[in-house]
Amino acid sequence: MISINSLTKRFGEYTAVDNLSFDVHPGEVLGFLGPNGAGKSTTMKMLTGFLTPDGGSATVCGYDIQTQILQAQKEMGYLPEGAPCYGDMRVQTFLEFIAEVRGFSGAEKKQRVERVISQLELERVREQSIETLSKGFKRRVGLAQAILHDPKVLILDEPTDGLDPNQKYQVRKLIKQLAADSNKIVVISTHILEEVSAVCTRAVVIGRGKLLANGTPDELEAMSRYHQAVTLNLESPVDIEPLKGLSGVADVEVQREGLQLTVVAEPGRVIFPAVGELAKQQSWLVRELSVERGRLDEVFRRLTAEEAA
Ligand SMILES: Nc1ncnc2c1ncn2[C@@H]1O[C@H](COP(=O)(O)OP(=O)(O)OP(=O)(O)O)[C@@H](O)[C@H]1O
Numbered sequence: 001m002i003s004i005n006s007l008t009k010r011f012g013e014y015t016a017v018d019n020l021s022f023d024v025h026p027g028e029v030l031g032f033l034g035p036n037g038a039g040k041s042t043t044m045k046m047l048t049g050f051l052t053p054d055g056g057s058a059t060v061c062g063y064d065i066q067t068q069i070l071q072a073q074k075e076m077g078y079l080p081e082g083a084p085c086y087g088d089m090r091v092q093t094f095l096e097f098i099a100e101v102r103g104f105s106g107a108e109k110k111q112r113v114e115r116v117i118s119q120l121e122l123e124r125v126r127e128q129s130i131e132t133l134s135k136g137f138k139r140r141v142g143l144a145q146a147i148l149h150d151p152k153v154l155i156l157d158e159p160t161d162g163l164d165p166n167q168k169y170q171v172r173k174l175i176k177q178l179a180a181d182s183n184k185i186v187v188i189s190t191h192i193l194e195e196v197s198a199v200c201t202r203a204v205v206i207g208r209g210k211l212l213a214n215g216t217p218d219e220l221e222a223m224s225r226y227h228q229a230v231t232l233n234l235e236s237p238v239d240i241e242p243l244k245g246l247s248g249v250a251d252v253e254v255q256r257e258g259l260q261l262t263v264v265a266e267p268g269r270v271i272f273p274a275v276g277e278l279a280k281q282q283s284w285l286v287r288e289l290s291v292e293r294g295r296l297d298e299v300f301r302r303l304t305a306e307e308a309a
Pocket residue numbers: 011016034035036037038039040041042043191
């Protein structure tokens with residue numbers, strides 16, 4: 001597992017990662033969220049041994065990142081932000097080079113390179129130099145090198161950044177496949193909230209280097225103002241006063257000139273049955289009645305705006 005305890009990194013006067021603590025367990029795909037400059041990349045660079053912490057500690061698969069980084073690195077695959085270096089190398093040559101660096105040779109090296117070329121669908125570009133590849137293919141080459149040694153822990157810094165929707169779908173599918181092996185840990189930094197719902201089993205939100213939230217996507221959605229909110233799509237506008245008077249209703253938001261109402265629930269209350277009952281009693285012409293799980297974007301904005309204030 002990964003265990004992070006009061007990890008801290010300063011750049012001059014600025015504290016980029018501030019007393020950060022959390023754990024990640026085998027089988028988890030952790031979404032690591034935060035606005036630009038929150039400290040996500042800095043944390044990942046410390047975990048993978050590319051930056052030295054100024055305080056606190058962390059272990060990866062039981063290895064201390066400060067005193068046993070080489071052992072820890074063997075257990076990790078890391079996709080840094082941006083494109084792989086060695087731009088003038090051809091894709092296959094680059095992957096062979098990485099395989100050698102990781103200690104593979106002969107038939108095993110060949111077999112591992114072929115496996116990732118096939119997994120990441122790189123056949124078409126294997127003879128092309130990395131610098132001439134599209135952004136999407138560069139990310140895939142980066143992912144290929146990260147998984148080449150079949151690591152127990154994958155640290156991916158914005159793996160779908162700059163990819164088109166099809167490529168995003170492909171990369172997320174691959175991450176899910178990798179994580180299906182229940183002993184693996186995947187940590188993905190992102191500011192794309194749909195990615196959290198799509199692939200993550202848990203999310204950690206940070207802002208200005210500090211931990212702001214740590215929970216499953218369901219738990220984070222439950223923090224939303226719109227958790228258990230009921231939306232009515234109507235044929236014609238109605239008087240909203242009876243709705244406001246219902247027990248457990250915190251607010252009624254009016255959209256589309258009264259044709260859409262969002263009835264916000266008080267925390268912990270379930271109002272769907274009562275709203276449905278009222279609509280029937282009042283003979284409202286309801287086209288659609290739906291209940292919300294919550295809005296991650298609103299939770300993310302609120303958490304990170306509070307921190308910025
Ligand atoms: N080498 C460095 N020297 C000085 N400041 C740095 C350095 N690296 C990062 N920082 C600063 O530390 C803060 C955290 O940066 P970091 O790259 O970790 O954020 P991030 O959450 O990954 O952001 P993004 O989503 O934009 O990638 C930022 O204010 C950044 O400017």
